Amino acid sequence: DAEITQSPRHKITETGRQVTLACHQTWNHNNMFWYRQDLGHGLRLIHYSYGVQDTNKGEVSDGYSVSRSNTEDLPLTLESAASSQTSVYFCASSESTPDTQYFGPGTRLTVL
Amino acid sequence: AQTVTQSQPEMSVQEAETVTLSCTYDTSESDYYLFWYKQPPSRQMILVIRQEAYKQQNATENRFSVNFQKAAKSFSLKISDSQLGDAAMYFCAYRSRNNNDMRFGAGTRLTVKP
Numbered sequence: 001d002a003e004i005t006q007s008p009r010h011k012i013t014e015t016g017r018q019v020t021l022a023c024h025q026t027w028n029h030n031n032m033f034w035y036r037q038d039l040g041h042g043l044r045l046i047h048y049s050y051g052v053q054d055t056n057k058g059e060v061s062d063g064y065s066v067s068r069s070n071t072e073d074l075p076l077t078l079e080s081a082a083s084s085q086t087s088v089y090f091c092a093s094s095e096s097t098p099d100t101q102y103f104g105p106g107t108r109l110t111v112l
Numbered sequence: 113a114q115t116v117t118q119s120q121p122e123m124s125v126q127e128a129e130t131v132t133l134s135c136t137y138d139t140s141e142s143d144y145y146l147f148w149y150k151q152p153p154s155r156q157m158i159l160v161i162r163q164e165a166y167k168q169q170n171a172t173e174n175r176f177s178v179n180f181q182k183a184a185k186s187f188s189l190k191i192s193d194s195q196l197g198d199a200a201m202y203f204c205a206y207r208s209r210n211n212n213d214m215r216f217g218a219g220t221r222l223t224v225k226p
Contacts, residue, residue, distance in 0.1 A: 031212055042116070042203055042216030043157075050212075058213065090157060094212070100147070101214065103157035 003027075006091050006104040014112055019078040021107050023091030031094045032074040033101060034058075034066060036087040043090060049074055081111045114139045116206050118217035125194045126225050132179075133189045133220050135204030143209040146180065146187045151201040151219070160202070163187065165209075191222075199224045 004025040013019050023032065030051050035043040045058030047066040055066050063085060065077045078085055088108050092101040115138045125131035137146070148160040163171045163180050170178050175192045191198055204217040 033212065033214075040218050042218045043205075043214075044216070045213055048212055088155065092157075100159055100162055101212075102159070103149075106155040106157075 004091060004093055004102060004104040006089075006107050008107060009105065010108050010110075012110045012112065013081050015081060015083060017081050019081050019109065019111075021076045021078075021089055021091075021109070023074050023076065023104060024072055025091075025093040025104075026072065027093060027095070027102075028071055029093035029095050030071070031096065031099075031101075032068070033092040033094075034064070034074065034076045035090045035092065036060065036085075037090060037106070038087050046076065046089075047074075078109075081109075083111050085109065086111045114141075114144075114206050114208070114215050116204055116215050116217040118202075118204055118220050120220045121218070122221045122223070124223040124225060125191070127194055127196060129194055130190060130192045131194055131222065133191075133202050133204075133222065135187045135189070135217055137185050137187065137204075137206045137215075139185065139206065139208075141208055145207045145209065146178075147205040147207070147214075148176070148178070148187075148189045149203045149205060149216075150198075151203065152197075152199070157203075161189065194224050196224050196226060198222060 007022045033048040034046040049068040091104040094101045146163045150158045179188045201219045207214040
């Protein structure tokens with residue numbers, strides 16, 4: 001079955017380190033998204049992509065970057081991790097703009 | 113920017129009873145989508161139901177139905193015959209028709225009592 005996966009599921013890192021979270025989908029969806037989830041805020045959009053070589057900033061993009069070199073993957077990079085980036089990160093994908101987004105299982109990131 | 117408000121941080125319901133979760137949103141757009149997602153302890157975000165704003169008929173999915181009041185900007189979720197497996201966080205979400213910027217509410221934690 002087609003699916004969307006994230007790795008690692010849990011990550012502990014130190015302030016100032018570079019961290020990359022992986023997202024891989026096998027639906028061949030054009031659109032991919034990264035969200036963070038914090039208590040009291042629901043999910044907030046970090047970055048999204050409409051296709052290969054396309055990336056766009058979301059509501060809370062500062063301190064994060066993404067790149068889209070193929071259809072299946074959208075890695076999220078924290079260039080210099082900060083304690084404020086401790087959160088649960090969700091990747092999602094959809095076939096086209098009007099379509100429903102389907103979410104991965106999430107990555108819990110702790111920055112000490 | 114669009115905002116989504118879930119005014120009930122926690123709700124509880126007796127097994128087999130009915131519960132309604134509230135959601136209101138703020139937008140100046142006329143064409144958009146509304147969603148309810150369920151997040152069980154596993155953290156997986158699961159789509160429960162979706163409503164297109166141009167459709168007047170309320171969406172239903174088995175035991176789940178919505179009451180969409182466009183003029184009031186209200187989008188409540190009704191769960192009938194509640195089951196223990198319905199216990200989860202429920203998130204209401206809004207998305208404009210022409211872009212992918214989805215806005216979520218803060219969530220409602222639903223407890224189901226046996």
